[in-house]
Amino acid sequence: MTIPRVEMKNVRKRFGDNEVIKNINLKVDDNEVVVLIGPSGAGKSTVLRMINGLETTTSGEILIDGDDIAHAGKSINQMREKIGMVFQHFNLFPNMSVLDNITLAPVELGIRNKADAVTQAKQFLEVVGLTDKADAMPASLSGGQKQRVAIARALAMHPEIMLFDEPTSALDPEMVGDVLGVMRRLAKQGMTMVIVTHEMGFAREVADRVVFFADGELLEQGTPTDIFDHPQHPRLQQFLKQVLNV
Amino acid sequence: MKRKWLWSTLVAGFVALMVGFVPQPTQAATESYTIGTDVTFPPFEFANKQNQYVGIDIDLMNAIAKQQGFKVTIKPLGFNAAVQALEAGQIDGVIAGMSITPERQEKFAMSDPYYQSGTVMAVAKDAKIKGLSGLRGKRVAVKTGTASADYANAQKKKYGFSVVTFDDSNNMYQDVMTGNSAACFEDKPVMQYGIASGMKLKIVGKTTMKSDYGIAIKRSESATLLKKVNAGLKALKANGQYDKIVRKYLGNGSEAAQKKKTAGTSETDRSFMGLLKSNWGTLMSGLQQTLWLTILGILCATIVGVLVGLLGVVPNKFAQGAATTFIYIFRGLPMMVLALFIYSGVPSLINEKIPAFVAGIITLTLNEGAYTAAFVKGGIAAVNPGQMEAARSLGLPWGKAMRRVILPQGIKIMVPSFINQFIITLKDTSILSVLGLLELTQTGKIIIARNMEGFKIWSMIALIYLIIITLLTWLSNWVQKRVNAA
Numbered sequence: 001m002t003i004p005r006v007e008m009k010n011v012r013k014r015f016g017d018n019e020v021i022k023n024i025n026l027k028v029d030d031n032e033v034v035v036l037i038g039p040s041g042a043g044k045s046t047v048l049r050m051i052n053g054l055e056t057t058t059s060g061e062i063l064i065d066g067d068d069i070a071h072a073g074k075s076i077n078q079m080r081e082k083i084g085m086v087f088q089h090f091n092l093f094p095n096m097s098v099l100d101n102i103t104l105a106p107v108e109l110g111i112r113n114k115a116d117a118v119t120q121a122k123q124f125l126e127v128v129g130l131t132d133k134a135d136a137m138p139a140s141l142s143g144g145q146k147q148r149v150a151i152a153r154a155l156a157m158h159p160e161i162m163l164f165d166e167p168t169s170a171l172d173p174e175m176v177g178d179v180l181g182v183m184r185r186l187a188k189q190g191m192t193m194v195i196v197t198h199e200m201g202f203a204r205e206v207a208d209r210v211v212f213f214a215d216g217e218l219l220e221q222g223t224p225t226d227i228f229d230h231p232q233h234p235r236l237q238q239f240l241k242q243v244l245n246v
Numbered sequence: 247m248k249r250k251w252l253w254s255t256l257v258a259g260f261v262a263l264m265v266g267f268v269p270q271p272t273q274a275a276t277e278s279y280t281i282g283t284d285v286t287f288p289p290f291e292f293a294n295k296q297n298q299y300v301g302i303d304i305d306l307m308n309a310i311a312k313q314q315g316f317k318v319t320i321k322p323l324g325f326n327a328a329v330q331a332l333e334a335g336q337i338d339g340v341i342a343g344m345s346i347t348p349e350r351q352e353k354f355a356m357s358d359p360y361y362q363s364g365t366v367m368a369v370a371k372d373a374k375i376k377g378l379s380g381l382r383g384k385r386v387a388v389k390t391g392t393a394s395a396d397y398a399n400a401q402k403k404k405y406g407f408s409v410v411t412f413d414d415s416n417n418m419y420q421d422v423m424t425g426n427s428a429a430c431f432e433d434k435p436v437m438q439y440g441i442a443s444g445m446k447l448k449i450v451g452k453t454t455m456k457s458d459y460g461i462a463i464k465r466s467e468s469a470t471l472l473k474k475v476n477a478g479l480k481a482l483k484a485n486g487q488y489d490k491i492v493r494k495y496l497g498n499g500s501e502a503a504q505k506k507k508t509a510g511t512s513e514t515d516r517s518f519m520g521l522l523k524s525n526w527g528t529l530m531s532g533l534q535q536t537l538w539l540t541i542l543g544i545l546c547a548t549i550v551g552v553l554v555g556l557l558g559v560v561p562n563k564f565a566q567g568a569a570t571t572f573i574y575i576f577r578g579l580p581m582m583v584l585a586l587f588i589y590s591g592v593p594s595l596i597n598e599k600i601p602a603f604v605a606g607i608i609t610l611t612l613n614e615g616a617y618t619a620a621f622v623k624g625g626i627a628a629v630n631p632g633q634m635e636a637a638r639s640l641g642l643p644w645g646k647a648m649r650r651v652i653l654p655q656g657i658k659i660m661v662p663s664f665i666n667q668f669i670i671t672l673k674d675t676s677i678l679s680v681l682g683l684l685e686l687t688q689t690g691k692i693i694i695a696r697n698m699e700g701f702k703i704w705s706m707i708a709l710i711y712l713i714i715i716t717l718l719t720w721l722s723n724w725v726q727k728r729v730n731a732a
């Protein structure tokens with residue numbers, strides 16, 4: 001079999017004396033959609049950020065296609081090129097237009113010339129349904145539009161893995177559908193994705209596997225049916241009761 | 247390709263600094279000496295109506311140089327600055343109505359005496375004080391580092407007065423005329439000349455502390471310059487030229503003769519416009535010097551400040567420590583201390599003269615650069631950290647992310663601070679007058695020392711500063727608009 005896209009081996013993370021990730025082992029296979037769920041402070045964002053090296057690891061290995069990103073040194077930039085990340089607060093670059101947001105990295109890194117990058121950026125804008133916003137400045141967009149631009153920006157690097165950290169939590173409810181729609185299509189096309197979300201319906205629908213975290217520990221994982229219909233761990237049962245009854 | 251940008255900026259910064267350190271070329275053919283003098287110490291040195299330096303010291307020094315066949319440049323640095331510059335080896339000698347004292351003989355090579363003076367006490371014209379005994383409980387003005395000051399300090403216990411020191415004679419006279427101080431102590435010829443020029447003071451009591459004036463020469467020039475000066479003095483005294491020079495300024499000592507002398511040095515039209523017109527050229531050359539200092543200062547300080555500021559945000563403990571230390575030291579030091587340290591402290595260490603202008607630019611670069619670095623660092627830190635994370639997550643290296651994403655946003659935050667710093671730099675150039683640089687403030691001091699029109703001249707100077715600051719503000723606001731539009 002092929003090696004997993006992402007493999008976390010005995011990963012620990014400490015902030016000062018506070019151990020927030022406790023010996024985690026997690027694999028993500030090619031084309032797999034993995035959804036991370038868990039209460040606030042469980043360490044979901046930290047795990048996601050460690051996968052593309054935004055957060056250092058205290059111990060353990062994080063292999064991306066077999067290479068350890070936790071000890072990558074300078075080659076971390078090349079490794080990141082194939083890992084797209086979408087943030088809760090979009091983090092679009094406010095000093096440049098939507099088009100420039102999308103073309104910046106491919107052009108700066110010499111992957112594409114400017115003309116190609118622009119053509120391609122327009123294609124990705126079409127994918128996220130924002131063809132008419134190419135020349136807009138980020139400040140003039142709604143939250144849902146911003147998040148879709150952020151997805152297009154990540155896609156422009158042709159990533160092999162996409163990480164989403166609560167991409168819809170900062171959005172008004174009527175915007176959530178558009179963003180989830182884009183993600184759903186990506187999943188269908190076979191993109192390898194790791195998603196942190198509180199949208200349980202969406203998780204059940206797109207996930208190949210759901211992983212439950214609490215207090216920095218991976219407590220349970222399985223298919224959506226396993227997790228949502230037959231939860232084993234008391235913490236998971238309690239968590240689901242809370243989020244589904246709201 | 248992208249690296250080049252950073253390097254060229256770095257190199258430009260270093261070149262700017264190094265050019266400043268290149269020592270001035272020295273003439274080889276005829277010996278050339280730099281002699282420091284006081285800003286105003288009439289009749290020994292003062293600026294005449296055309297703002298040329300004249301006086302017994304100036305004429306005598308030029309005559310000696312001519313007689314002995316060497317070149318001399320006389321720099322009105324102010325008494326203390328001149329003495330400090332001589333100690334630091336920045337200049338070769340000082341002629342400034344300087345009494346020959348054992349301390350000075352120890353420090354410098356003193357020439358043969360060229361004028362006998364003594365200390366007198368002067369009070370306001372309408373004052374009732376008759377002598378030292380009338381000073382109990384009063385304040386007395388003296389000029390720093392003079393023999394008269396030593397005398398006053400020696401007497402203050404016995405006669406129960408306090409002493410306040412001034413850097414030049416005119417401020418001291420003013421203090422007595424306004425009644426802040428009851429009396430001042432001054433060398434006799436100077437006092438006589440001052441009173442004859444219209445100072446509302448009178449001499450009371452006897453002449454004490456008779457002393458001889460000599461020219462102070464750098465110790466290392468004992469065998470050369472000192473010999474020439476003494477030989478020149480002797481020759482001038484013998485051929486009558488010396489007497490001619492002294493008579494030119496002090497006449498036969500009668501009041502009528504004094505009046506005639508001073509007429510040549512004082513302005514005729516004393517209205518604001520009249521004074522502005524007669525001093526226009528001098529003011530403009532002072533302004534020019536101020537502008538040069540400001541422009542070069544801003545340029546160097548901005549380059550250094552931006553580099554140090556960036557160093558402060560590089561993810562490297564060493565770099566950050568270096569930047570923090572730089573900011574801590576040069577923002578912490580008062581600018582005047584820094585200026586004097588660079589101008590007269592450093593040269594005695596490295597055994598290399600630093601011209602006053604260069605010392606001024608280095609001072610501005612370090613001081614204003616530290617402030618600039620602090621707000622550059624702060625401006626970058628104020629950019630949402632999510633921006634750097636988003637840029638890095640796309641695979642952009644730190645430098646590219648900084649340049650394309652963080653800096654453009656940070657600069658917008660910094661623009662108002664930059665404008666503020668430019669204006670502060672312009673104002674701070676006035677502090678560099680302590681180095682004797684003939685910038686606007688020093689120019690003002692000199693003009694006022696001559697014509698005593700403090701209110702009008704300082705008004706002019708203030709107005710000029712305000713006009714330039716207004717222009718600078720307009721320019722900056724225009725730039726700010728363009729940055730924000732971009």
Ligand SMILES: Nc1ncnc2c1ncn2[C@@H]1O[C@H](COP(=O)(O)OP(=O)(O)OP(=O)(O)O)[C@@H](O)[C@H]1O
Nearest residue numbers: 015016018020038039040041042043044045046047
């Ligand atoms: N930079 C940091 N310094 C110190 N502690 C941190 C830092 N980042 C996260 N933590 C701590 O690590 C723990 C896990 O945080 P994390 O953000 O990964 O949780 P999460 O599961 O994403 O929660 P949420 O659902 O609220 O986003 C928390 O206790 C948090 O306070």
Ligand SMILES: [Mg+2]
Nearest residue numbers: 044045046166
């Ligand atoms: Mg989180």
